[in-house]
Amino acid sequence: METPDYAKEVEEITVDDHSLVFVIDGELWYPKDVHELPKVYCAQYHKWYEIKDELVKWNDEDWTRNSCVIPAMEYSTLEYSIEVFAVLGIAIVNNFYGVSVEDAFNAVQEAFKEREYAPGSEFPNEREIKDVVLCPLCLQPLNVPPGNLSLPEREDTFQPPWRKSKRKEGEAEALQLFHTYPLKESEILHTPKLVRYGHRWCNVAMADHSVEETVDFMRKVVEEHERKSRES
Ligand SMILES: [Zn+2]
Incomplete structure (x- = not known):
């Protein structure tokens, strides 16, 4: 390398x-x-x-x-890091604190202006910001379950009492940091355009692939299952 x-x-x-x-x-x-x-x-x-x-x-x-x-693939510039925080903050206040996307976006712009900071071209504009509050894969808000499906109750499983419970983090609707395009060492991809919050289930389903590749894969899975059920 x-x-x-x-x-x-x-x-x-x-x-x-x-x-x-x-x-x-x-x-x-x-x-x-x-x-x-x-x-x-x-x-x-x-x-x-x-x-x-x-x-x-x-x-x-x-x-x-x-x-x-840190591993080279996790490197990001100071400017990108600040902008990523801002984007993630907008997603959180919109989904969980009842703040409209417009108000959150304007508040961020105001904070930038007060500090004489001009965000770069990777920072979402007024139109793009509407997508930032959605899970990048299932395109549903972060405050509803993945795909807006009603998920079945999971049965309780043994949790060792001597270990900090990570149950909540393991639930399908838990939030995870999401790279809509897998990280690489050769270029900086930890940017405000490519980092989002998303559902854990959606993030796990992506593995090390982009949203586009994952959607192609899911389409193929659905087609195969439909074909099989037609045949039976
Ligand atoms: Zn999702």
């Missing part, structure tokens, strides 16, 4: 007393300082492999102390 166009390459990674050290333009950078780097840097796979024998010995504490890296 080449270093993505949006990043510069880390020359070398070494380990110094349970700390990662990045060599960038001949200088040594420790995890506590990397946020001061003026650009985005990417360390390629083979550079991690060179220090893997050391890293496999690390415990959770070591990793927490060194938590300064």
Whole structure:
């Protein structure tokens, strides 16, 4: 994998007393300082492999102390991140707090203006914002079940009392962060145009595919089932 166009390459990674050290333009950078780097840097796979024998010995504490890296595919710019938060916020206040899409959109525009921030071309416009409050796959509001179907009650299952219950997160209508186009390392796809909230069932059904590919797949599944029931 080449270093993505949006990043510069880390020359070398070494380990110094349970700390990662990045060599960038001949200088040594420790995890506590990397946020001061003026650009985005990417360390390629083979550079991690060179220090893997050391890293496999690390415990959770070591990793927490060194938590300064993310997978390249999850990288987004500061501007995109702010705009994604705004988009997701509009979806939440519309679906769960009774705020109209227009009012939420205008409030966001106002907040941007007050801070002299002009959103980029990936930020939805007045017309596109209406779709932001819907699940990207089933196109239903987030405050109704997937596909607006009435879902059968699920039987209770054993939950170990010593573990935090994740039952709610596992329900079909739970909300999940949704990438309408699967993330890649080579380009930034975590953008306000492509990140949404959606139903868990819809998100799981997408696996690692785009909305378009998923709809094609679902159409094929339905056709096959209809064909089978016609034959029987
Ligand atoms: Zn849905």
